[in-house]
Amino acid sequence: MESQIHKIHQQLVNKEISCMSLVQEKLNLLKQNTHNSVNSLLEDSALASAKKVDTKIENGQEIGLLEGIPFGIKDVYMLQGTYTTASSDLLKKYKAAYTATAIQKLLDAGAIPLVKENCDSFGHGSSSENTIFGAVKNAVNPDLVAGGSSGGSAVNVAKDNTVFSIGGDTGGSIRQPAGYNKIYGFKPTYGRISRYGLMAYASSTDCVGPIAKSLEDVRIVLNVMSGKDPRDQTSYVSEAVSADLKSSGIKTVGYYKNFIESDAISTKIKADFLATLEKIKAKGIAVKALDFFDADILVSTYYTLAMAETASNLSRLDGTNYGARIEGVNLKDTYSITRSENFSEETKRRVVGGNQVLSQGFSDEIYLKAQNLRNQISARFTEDFKDVDIVLSPVTPAIPPKIGESLQDPLAMYLSDAYTVGFSLGGLPALTIPKGTSTGLQITADKKKDAEVLQFANFLNEIL
Numbered sequence: 153m154e155s156q157i158h159k160i161h162q163q164l165v166n167k168e169i170s171c172m173s174l175v176q177e178k179l180n181l182l183k184q185n186t187h188n189s190v191n192s193l194l195e196d197s198a199l200a201s202a203k204k205v206d207t208k209i210e211n212g213q214e215i216g217l218l219e220g221i222p223f224g225i226k227d228v229y230m231l232q233g234t235y236t237t238a239s240s241d242l243l244k245k246y247k248a249a250y251t252a253t254a255i256q257k258l259l260d261a262g263a264i265p266l267v268k269e270n271c272d273s274f275g276h277g278s279s280s281e282n283t284i285f286g287a288v289k290n291a292v293n294p295d296l297v298a299g300g301s302s303g304g305s306a307v308n309v310a311k312d313n314t315v316f317s318i319g320g321d322t323g324g325s326i327r328q329p330a331g332y333n334k335i336y337g338f339k340p341t342y343g344r345i346s347r348y349g350l351m352a353y354a355s356s357t358d359c360v361g362p363i364a365k366s367l368e369d370v371r372i373v374l375n376v377m378s379g380k381d382p383r384d385q386t387s388y389v390s391e392a393v394s395a396d397l398k399s400s401g402i403k404t405v406g407y408y409k410n411f412i413e414s415d416a417i418s419t420k421i422k423a424d425f426l427a428t429l430e431k432i433k434a435k436g437i438a439v440k441a442l443d444f445f446d447a448d449i450l451v452s453t454y455y456t457l458a459m460a461e462t463a464s465n466l467s468r469l470d471g472t473n474y475g476a477r478i479e480g481v482n483l484k485d486t487y488s489i490t491r492s493e494n495f496s497e498e499t500k501r502r503v504v505g506g507n508q509v510l511s512q513g514f515s516d517e518i519y520l521k522a523q524n525l526r527n528q529i530s531a532r533f534t535e536d537f538k539d540v541d542i543v544l545s546p547v548t549p550a551i552p553p554k555i556g557e558s559l560q561d562p563l564a565m566y567l568s569d570a571y572t573v574g575f576s577l578g579g580l581p582a583l584t585i586p587k588g589t590s591t592g593l594q595i596t597a598d599k600k601k602d603a604e605v606l607q608f609a610n611f612l613n614e615i616l
């Protein structure tokens with residue numbers, strides 16, 4: 153698909169549409185909330201911003217490329233003065249006191265936020281059903297889940313309710329819902345975009361990233377949000393990805409044999425993936441099968457660390473400084489009731505699991521073992537990327553489940569992340585494109601090679 157951002161920008165500049173009418177049209181779609189993608193609307197501020205853009209255009213002033221472009225924000229980002237609920241009862245009435253760096257950069261570029269978007273509470277999930285705002289419905293088939301945790305963001309983009317949305321990806325939460333709703337979703341290299349103002353789930357893998365309908369729109373939004381931020385010491389200086397995505401010296405593509413030979417993969421996804429490899433070979437690119445850790449090792453390493461980190465990060469939410477406090481008979485009881493009543497079952501499962509793996513007597517055997525495995529996984533990536541330029545994989549082993557199914561079987565839900573969590577542990581850039589298999593393809597490169605990922609996506613768009 154062509155770039156929506158460039159198209160709308162031209163329409164605004166040529167006065168074919170007004171920004172007010174554009175924003176109003178999107179707000180009208182969002183108000184219907186047919187897919188439960190909306191937590192709260194930012195109607196007044198959006199219309200006020202749109203009016204300013206129109207005035208500028210009427211006065212013959214130049215506008216920037218993102219100026220007046222309506223977008224959505226997963227409801228885990230701080231945007232000063234707006235409800236920032238993480239789709240939880242605990243923060244149902246919480247209003248952000250400041251604005252996340254990534255979002256501020258978009259505001260500075262003139263983009264207009266319309267909506268805080270539904271997601272799995274605190275990013276905990278792969279279906280966007282763990283939310284107090286109702287399960288998000290898949291944009292393609294509303295009986296199926298939207299994927300998660302950034303399900304509302306993916307659905308808003310797929311349904312044209314927003315031009316792009318900002319998701320958050322800890323273990324696949326941008327890539328998986330993008331795949332389930334047949335759009336693009338990018339998790340950049342860890343640290344490329346500041347995490348300041350993104351509510352922390354697992355800080356060592358949390359990433360900010362764009363969801364959009366075209367590769368060019370992913371690129372534009374990525375470039376605006378990237379950069380070193382003194383408020384996030386893991387952020388780094390990066391070069392903008394150039395608009396010319398003509399590739400580059402990509403000579404060898406690898407794929408993980410055991411991902412494709414696993415019993416869990418659907419036969420159709422497997423066949424489509426293998427057919428894609430043949431098309432790549434036919435263009436003169438070498439394709440190399442690689443050995444890798446089994447999916448259950450990746451999933452258990454990821455969930456051990458993610459649960460430990462989230463138990464620690466969410467410990468501040470006890471009803472004292474943050475959260476809907478429920479008074480008990482004493483302080484300890486107050487903490488206990490506040491957290492028991494206001495966290496989802498899934499969040500509680502993770503807090504209990506996380507505290508268990510961190511506790512004395514268990515941490516050496518479980519937490520440190522997972523850290524050790526993570527180091528081995530990262531080392532394997534470093535080795536692999538000496539041999540191949542890109543690793544290609546399916547995004548998910550199967551098509552989206554029906555709404556309600558994953559809630560009955562959390563373990564099956566965790567396994568649906570089999571192909572995404574490993575790249576998160578490695579901090580690698582990974583992009584979902586809506587091609588190749590029915591839930592898309594995932595393109596990964598070595599750390600900081602985000603440009604190569606986008607270039608290879610451009611190549612695949614030409615040949616698939």
Ligand code: GLN
Pocket residue numbers: 274275276277278300301320321322323324325326353458569
């Ligand atoms: N589904 C994964 C999890 O629940 C990933 C979520 C995410 O990336 N926020 O942890």
